[in-house]
Amino acid sequence: MxxxxxxxxxxxxxxxxxxxxxxxxxxxxxxxxxxxxxxxxxxxxxxxxxxxxxxxxxxxxxxxxxxxxxxxxxxxxxxxAPAEGFGKVTHAERMLSLANAFDAADVADFVAGIRRYLNLPDAAPLAFTAEPKIDGLSLSLRYEDGRLVSAATRGDGVTGENVTANALTIKDIPARLEGAPAVLEVRGEVYMRHADFAALNAQQAAAGDKTFANPRNAAAGSLRQLDPAVTRARPLSFFAYSWGELSAPLGRSQAEAVARLAALGFPTNPLTRRCDSLDEMLAHYAGIEERRATLGYDIDGVVYKVDDLALQARLGLRSTTPRWAIAHKFPAELAWTRLEAIDIQVGRTGALSPVARLTPVTVGGVVVSNATLHNEDYIAGRDSRGQPIRGGRDIRVGDWVQVYRAGDVIPKIADVDLSRRPEGAAPFVFPVTCPECGSDAVREEGDAVRRCTGGLICPAQAVEKLKHFVSRQAFDIEGLGSKQVEAFYADGWIREPADIFDLERNYGTGLRQLKNREGWGEKSARNLFDAIAERRRIGLGRLIFALGIRHVGEVAAADLARHFGSWAAFIDTVDRAAQEPAAAAPDVRARKPHLADSPAWSEITGIDGIGEAVAVALTTTLTQDAERASVDRLVAQLQVEAPPARATAGSPVAGKTVVFTGTLEKMTRAEAKARAEALGAKVAGSVSAKTDLLVAGPGAGSKAKKAAELGIETIDEDGWLALIGDG
DNA sequence: GTGCCTCGAGTTCA
DNA sequence: CTCGAGGCAC
Structure with a gap:
């Protein structure tokens, strides 16, 4: 060679x-x-x-x-040669999921909401496309100069797995395109037809290999094979229905664009229709549902999209779903089974969540043996507002219950059969003490969940907090997952986050060594210590998120990090806010707004997206002695890095505070706001000294006057559109 | 006060 | 994926 x-x-x-x-x-x-x-x-x-x-x-x-x-x-x-894993691909345009509609009323709301957003009168025409929603997995195919250069799964919508070699084995996916735009990302669904699925399973069974539970799993398992030669032997199919980045538009409407994809050589679903009214959409839904069993592949609903692409652009996106599309789901498959027991799990925040243990039953091609019961009201047959659900029927151990998989994933209990309730079955008594540590479990006024008050004394809370700490969005320490955390906690090696960073000092040498533990050797111990060392440098946002403070998730943590820029500034402000009288009041809701004017407190609550509940959680948690000592001990071991500047820094309005007033003629207020925010601007409702720009339409009144007094730049709607390049 | 919308925290199975 | 609730605009 x-x-x-x-x-x-x-x-x-x-x-x-x-x-x-x-x-x-x-x-x-x-x-x-x-x-x-x-x-x-x-x-x-x-x-x-x-x-x-x-x-x-x-x-x-x-x-x-x-x-x-x-x-x-x-x-x-x-x-x-097959890689150890798939590479990551960052999608040029995010891959979105769809909002769901479960009945005709939800669809009607969707249509009405779009008319409202676009300010279209009821009589104005508004067309939609309606197509079957294929039950497979979505795939994004990127073509450059007509050549397939990458195929990626959806992943989290931002980055997916690179399955290019596998995609090339699928007959429905062209490797080359004639007459395509220079850059074309085609999105669609990989699925397996019923006949192919049956044949594959027969073949698997004959070879003594494991069979698949349903076509979707078979398709997913086949596409994610590390060896493309295996994928080649699996009969996968593909329908194109959407697109990502484009160097030239595919058409003016959804229907035109999909027709163009078909002309380029992609299979598109033959049951795609253009509908001019809600009635037509619902009629097409009914027609598809009727033919569902004879299609030869699994579908789980019908997708409606606004047909006009200019309108789609105006409608834009919410955080994870487009405003211009919705999935009208078929009713979920149901199955009856017996409720064997109700167990109580304790979460990171102390929340007691009841879990139903069921006699295993097949629902929608999967065997289900557990289901969530949410909270005590749900078991009792009430929702959070005290309204009856399931006709007010409660759920008791021993009952026959009807199970479905919400969103085809999470098992839930839809109903209970009172006629089969065993003699002497008693209503479930929700515990008022924590089943893990025995502390009182209290339910606060207006809260749906009961929580263990044990804090870090409670082993369940301590372990869950540690799992959160090492989770992917937090410290993400390779080789330290939830299994390992549980084991280390059980042996007393790790009791709080700071212990993780002492692991090598305590267990690297000496009598008890990590490499002598079962399942660990020299090499794996070294790898873990290295992975931990790597995380001593950590972004401020990840650190704040990792602390697991109530109401502070990934987004709030990132907002706080961006505002404060350093751990010192953050913790100092929290400390000062905690000492101010406003924060000292035990009940937030009882606080008088005028007390909240103290500087550190209002600095925190003044951050967009951060309100009182978050501020109270921050101040109370971080000033609690034990908790604070633990946090200080952790931070002393870390190099905390300032967060990067906002990604939209390049836009002309990034970081600016903009106010819209008067009548907007080319867009609705909601559109204007969404567009401005997408460009990194903050949209406020009223003019103040902090306002950078006022966009005033006809009929602007007091706001325009105030802006003039404050000397704030004022432009009209056209000026705004020109500024952001939407002329 | 009401009504979005987004976020947080909980959840299952392969 | 879903529910509940926080935050914010109207």
């Missing part, structure tokens, strides 16, 4: 850069074709030796001219 590599290198050494580039393009084309033939058509058109020779030559060119190497080059991609 070395000899052949040398020969390839020698040939390349004679090439000019331009020649090398041309030769690499040619090699890439031939390798792609060969991969295609091999993986997809299962009909190799090149011998292995020829294939390897081409690949070596391409690799040699890439080695000599590294900037010519394409990240998705076939030398790096298809045909390579």
């Amino acid at each position: 070395a000899e052949e590599t040398e020969r390839a290198e020698a040939a390349v050494a004679a090439l000019s850069e331009a020649e090398a580039a041309a030769r690499l393009a040619e090699l890439t084309r031939r390798l792609d074709a060969a991969n295609r033939a091999y993986y997809q058509d299962d009909a190799p058109d090149l011998s292995d030796a020829d294939y390897d020779a081409l690949k070596r030559e391409a690799a040699a060119i890439e080695a000599r001219f590294p900037h010519l190497a394409h990240p998705d080059s076939p030398t790096a991609q298809v045909g390579a």
Whole structure:
């Protein structure tokens, strides 16, 4: 092999850069074709030796001219030995999920909400597309100059897994496109047809391999194979229904764009229709539901999208879902089973959550044996406002209950059969002490959950807090997951976060060593210590989030970090706020607003998105002696890094406070606000000294006057659109 | 005070 | 994925 590599290198050494580039393009084309033939058509058109020779030559060119190497080059991609895992792909445009509608009334609300947002009268035309919602997994295919360069799963919507080699084995997915925009991201669903699923399972069973519970699992399992040769043997299908980044528009409407995707060679769903009214949408839904069993593949509802793409753009996105689309779900599959027991779990905040232990039963292709029961009111047959649910029927141990999987995932109890209730079944008595530590469990006025008051004395709370601390969005320590945390806690090696950073000092050398624990060796112990050491440098936002303070999740922590910039500034302000009389009042709701004017307190509550509940949680938690000592001990071990500036820093209105007033003619107020915020501006309701810009439409009154008095820049709607480049 | 919308905290199974 | 509740605009 070395000899052949040398020969390839020698040939390349004679090439000019331009020649090398041309030769690499040619090699890439031939390798792609060969991969295609091999993986997809299962009909190799090149011998292995020829294939390897081409690949070596391409690799040699890439080695000599590294900037010519394409990240998705076939030398790096298809045909390579299976990787240990999939690479990550950051989507150029986020992959969204959809809001759900469960009945016609929800769909009607959706349509009405869109008319309201766009300020369209009831009589104005508004068309939607309606298409079956395929029950598979979504995939984003990126084409550059007509060539498939990457295929990625949805992941968390921002980054997904790179499954390019596997996608190339799917017959419905073209490797090359003719006449496509230079950049085209096609989004769609990978799924398995019923007939293919049955055949695959028969084959798996015959080979003694495990069979799949349902087509969706089979499709997901097949796409995530590390060896593309395995995926090639799995009969996967694909429907395109959407797109991400584009260098040129696909059309003016959803229907046109999907037709264009079909013309480019992608399968699109034949049951996609354009509907001009709510009635047509619902009729199409009914029609699809009727044909559901005969389609030959699983669907779980119907997706409606606003047809006009200009309107889609105006409607824009909420945090994780577009405003212009909704999934109308079919009723969930139901199954009856017996409730064996009700267990109580204790969460990180001390919340006592009841869990139903069920006689295992198949629901929607999956065996379910646990289901959430939410809280004590839910068991008693009431919602949080005291209104009856399930006709007010309570749930008792021994009852026959009807189970479904909410969103096809989380098992829940829909109903209870009173006629089959066993004689002598007593109403469930919710514990008033913590089942883990025996402390009182109290339910605060207006709160739906009962909480253990044990704090860190409670082993369940302590462990859950530690799990939160090491979780992915917090410290994310490789090799220290929830299993490990439980084991270390049980042995007393880790009782609080700071102990993690003492682990090597305490258990690296000496009598009790990590490497002598069961399942641990020299190498794995070293890896863990290194992973922990790496996290001594930590972002301020991650640190604040990791502390697990009530009401302070990822977003609030990031907001706090961005505002304060350093741990010292943050903790100092919290300390000062805690000493001010306003915070000292035990009941927030009883506090008088005028007391909240003290500077540190209002600095905290003045942060956008941070209110009183968060401020109270911060001040009370972080000034509690034991908790504070633990936090101080932790922070002393860390190098806390300032958060990066906002991603929107480049936009002309980033960081500016904008106020809209008067009548807006080209957009509704909600649109204007959403657009401005997307560009990093803060939108306020009234003009004050902090306002940077007033956008005044016709009929502007007192706000415009006040802005003039304060000397604040004022522009009209067109001026605004020009400023943000939406002229 | 009401009504979004977003966030936080809880949840299952493969 | 869902519920409950916090935060904020109207």
